[in-house]
Amino acid sequence: MTVPCLQPTEAQAVALLSRGIEGPVVMLNLLRFRGVADYTATPLLAPDEPISGSAAFDLYVDATRPHLERSGGTILFSGAGGPFFIGPEAEQWDRAMLIRQASVQAFIGWATDEAYLDGIGHRTAALLDSRLLPLVPDGVTLASD
Template identity: 30%
Template sequence: MAKAYIDPSPTNFQAFKDLPRDEPIHMLNLLRYRELAEYPQGHEHHGNGWTGRRAYEEYGKTSHAIFAGVGGKVVWRGAFQTMVTGPEPDDKVWHDGFVAEYPNSGAFFAMIKDPDYQLAVVNRTAALLDSRLMRFKPGEAGGGFG
C-alpha cells in the first residue's frame, strides 16, 4: 500500500496557514477506515473491537458541538462507489467523503485548538487507515463545468 496520511505534514500545514484567513473555506475530506480501530494502550476504547467506521462515528459524535460551535457545517457527503479517473481501485478506495464548510480558517484553527476537540480527535486517528484533507475556496455552484 502507498504511504498513508492521517495528520498534516508541517509543510502542508504551513501552506494552509499562509492562505487568507478571512474568507469562507471548504475542506474536502476523503476517508479510508481501518478494519479495526487502533486506539492507544490505556485509552477507554482500546480493545473494544470497534471497526474504523465505528470509531469515526464516535469522532463525529464527540466533535460535532465544537465543529458547529465555530460555525462549521457539512455541505456535501457521499459514500464511495468506484474510481473513474485515478489509481486502480485496489490502490486507493475511499470509503466516505464529505465537504466541511467553515466561515474562515480562524474557525478551523479554533476547532483544532479546543481541548475537547483534541480529546475527540483520538477517535479519528484510531479510525483511519488513510485520509486526505484539502482546502478549497468556495466557488459558485450550479451551471456548467467551467
C-alpha cells in the first residue's frame, strides 16, 4: 500500500512552479474518502453529528467554491469513481474532479488564500488519500521541454 498523500511537499510545489506553465491548467483530482469524517484536527468545523468523508468533502467544496471562482477557477467535472478499467485492480478512487485554473499562479494564490484555508479542515477530515495532477493542453510549451 502507498503512503497517503494529502498535501504537496515543498519539492512538489517547487517542481510545479519550475515547469513554467503559461496559461490555463486543469487539475485532475483523485479522491479517496474516509467512511466517517475525522475532525480531530479542526473540531470547530465539525458538524453536530458524525458525517461521511464524502459529505465532509461536499462541505469543503461548498465553502471553497466562491474563493475558487473569485481566483478565476471553475469545476469542470466532479463525479463518482470506482475501480479502474485499466489500472491496478486494488486501487480505487471514490471521486474524480477536474478543476480549471487560469494559471498556476492563480492556483497558488487560491490555495494559499486565508479565506480559502478557513474551510480546508473539511477536506482534511474527509480524505484518506488523494492525488493532484496538473494537466496542460497539448501544444503548450513548458520551461522543462
